[in-house]
Amino acid sequence: MLPRYIQTGSDSLYDDLVQVSAGLYKKALTDLPPDVRSAVNRVAEVEVGGARTRLDVMVKSIDVSDRTGIIVCQDTGICVFFVKLGTDFPVNGAKLIDALRRGIAVATKEHDLRSSVVHPITRENRQDNTGVGIPDVHVEFVDGSEELEILLVPKGSGSENMSYLKMLSPAEGISGVKRFVLDSVIDAGPRPCPPTVVGVGIGGTADLCAGLAKKAILRPVGEPHPEPEVAAMEQKLLAAINATGIGPQGLGGSVTSFAVHVEYAATHISMNPVAVNIQCWRGERAAATISSDGAVSYGY
Amino acid sequence: MATETARTLQLRAPLTEDVVRDLRAGDEVWLDGTVWGVRDASLIRFFDKGQRPEGADFEGAVFIHTAPSVRMEGERYIPVSVGTTTSMRMDRFTRGCLEDLGARAIIGKGGLSQDSLQHFATLGGVYLSITGGAASWETLQIEEIEEVLWEDLMPECLWKFRVRNFGPLFVTMDANGTSSYQQVKAHTQAHLAAAYALLDD
Ligand code: SF4
Numbered sequence: 001m002l003p004r005y006i007q008t009g010s011d012s013l014y015d016d017l018v019q020v021s022a023g024l025y026k027k028a029l030t031d032l033p034p035d036v037r038s039a040v041n042r043v044a045e046v047e048v049g050g051a052r053t054r055l056d057v058m059v060k061s062i063d064v065s066d067r068t069g070i071i072v073c074q075d076t077g078i079c080v081f082f083v084k085l086g087t088d089f090p091v092n093g094a095k096l097i098d099a100l101r102r103g104i105a106v107a108t109k110e111h112d113l114r115s116s117v118v119h120p121i122t123r124e125n126r127q128d129n130t131g132v133g134i135p136d137v138h139v140e141f142v143d144g145s146e147e148l149e150i151l152l153v154p155k156g157s158g159s160e161n162m163s164y165l166k167m168l169s170p171a172e173g174i175s176g177v178k179r180f181v182l183d184s185v186i187d188a189g190p191r192p193c194p195p196t197v198v199g200v201g202i203g204g205t206a207d208l209c210a211g212l213a214k215k216a217i218l219r220p221v222g223e224p225h226p227e228p229e230v231a232a233m234e235q236k237l238l239a240a241i242n243a244t245g246i247g248p249q250g251l252g253g254s255v256t257s258f259a260v261h262v263e264y265a266a267t268h269i270s271m272n273p274v275a276v277n278i279q280c281w282r283g284e285r286a287a288a289t290i291s292s293d294g295a296v297s298y299g300y
Numbered sequence: 301m302a303t304e305t306a307r308t309l310q311l312r313a314p315l316t317e318d319v320v321r322d323l324r325a326g327d328e329v330w331l332d333g334t335v336w337g338v339r340d341a342s343l344i345r346f347f348d349k350g351q352r353p354e355g356a357d358f359e360g361a362v363f364i365h366t367a368p369s370v371r372m373e374g375e376r377y378i379p380v381s382v383g384t385t386t387s388m389r390m391d392r393f394t395r396g397c398l399e400d401l402g403a404r405a406i407i408g409k410g411g412l413s414q415d416s417l418q419h420f421a422t423l424g425g426v427y428l429s430i431t432g433g434a435a436s437w438e439t440l441q442i443e444e445i446e447e448v449l450w451e452d453l454m455p456e457c458l459w460k461f462r463v464r465n466f467g468p469l470f471v472t473m474d475a476n477g478t479s480s481y482q483q484v485k486a487h488t489q490a491h492l493a494a495a496y497a498l499l500d501d
Binding site for chain 2: 049050053054057058060061064065068070071072073074075112113114156158175178179182186189190191193236237239240241243244245246247249250251252280281282
């Protein structure tokens with residue numbers, strides 16, 4: 001008997017995956033996740049004056065997008081996929097990645113999305129939101145699972161440009177790490193469209209640390225880290241960030257960030273890396289789960 | 301950081317110097333009339349290449365930092381998504397926009413530099429901030445794309461939008477040298493020690 005992936009990894013599977021990828025792109029830009037919506041609504045209730053008015057505009061734009069299908073923010077972003085691949089899900093990984101890329105190009109054309117992706121040296125734009133290495137696709141394997149989970153974040157440039165990495169020394173300790181996070185958010189100021197979610201990576205190597213900070217923003221807004229000590233640090237960081245008064249859109253107010261999410265990895269005895277990745281208020285992301293019988297369900 | 305005297309004003313563009321000089325940081329503004337979409341490429345053509353489009357008058361104009369997504373319907377451009385981009389990239393053009401072209405207001409997000417604040421005071425101009433990331437709301441306030449000049453720069457052409465009840469915009473840099481961004485920075489500095497203390501509680 002042939003291995004399953006040859007039997008079932010038929011062209012129609014990859015055609016379906018192209019459609020799933022295209023659907024996720026449109027969904028992420030138009031239909032904000034429920035956790036983002038409730039964070040926006042909650043902050044709209046607590047702010048006053050101009051800050052309140054700015055939050056109300058966010059609430060209204062979410063509503064306009066629900067009614068009209070117009071994308072919430074004009075920035076179509078740079079696409080990053082996070083794939084959880086069950087080891088019993090029958091797929092050819094290389095073809096999967098190609099299908100995800102094609103889906104982004106299909107959605108760009110179908111929905112008149114602005115192509116935001118260019119060659120880094122020539123600045124040439126393929127007009128389909130793809131390019132060398134983009135979309136960026138991260139794959140994790142889930143042992144024994146028969147499902148394929150695909151999460152897409154079309155990351156906005158305003159917040160991605162506000163990314164920070166520092167290789168601190170172990171002597172600077174965890175307090176140096178926390179100060180760096182606060183200093184980064186202050187430096188970013190109005191530019192990532194606060195209220196933001198602040199993703200923090202601690203430990204690992206330089207690239208792993210930056211990746212952890214990005215992974216941290218994928219969590220539903222305000223969901224605490226499973227380890228109580230880490231969750232407590234998230235709360236402290238959030239309190240300090242909101243004490244700056246930067247506020248919505250950086251024009252003053254009590255909420256600069258909705259949440260701080262921390263992810264960590266082991267590091268070297270002579271290293272102490274910290275990274276910050278910020279997510280804009282619109283918190284765009286969309287997910288799909290495909291089971292091995294072909295059923296697709298969408299979420300966030 | 302709105303001042304207690306902040307007002308809500310309905311204005312019609314183009315704007316006069318008197319109207320602009322009367323605006324105060326913190327005021328909320330809603331606009332009707334013409335707004336011109338400009339961005340990196342069109343501003344470079346104006347000021348680095350010294351070109352001017354034929355038949356366009358920018359006296360009292362309101363500029364907005366944008367490169368919209370559009371689609372064609374027959375001969376006309378229809379807005380798909382009109383949002384506002386980070387202004388700081390276009391900071392070096394503020395003086396030219398006011399002095400050479402006669403613009404009176406720049407709409408954007410994130411604010412401009414202290415140099416621009418100085419130009420607003422000397423030449424009579426203001427910066428109006430829009431809520432970034434809320435492009436769908438903004439798009440519905442564009443009544444029509446009346447004209448597109450320098451089409452070869454697509455999407456960074458010169459866009460002539462007719463807007464209706466466009467807002468809320470906030471005066472965040474006024475012609476009296478007040479910048480809401482500086483006010484927020486000062487507030488943050490004043491609370492910095494307290495914020496650091498919260499980290500180690
Ligand atoms: S910072 Fe984010 S929300 Fe704001 S305009 Fe840019 S992509 Fe949109």
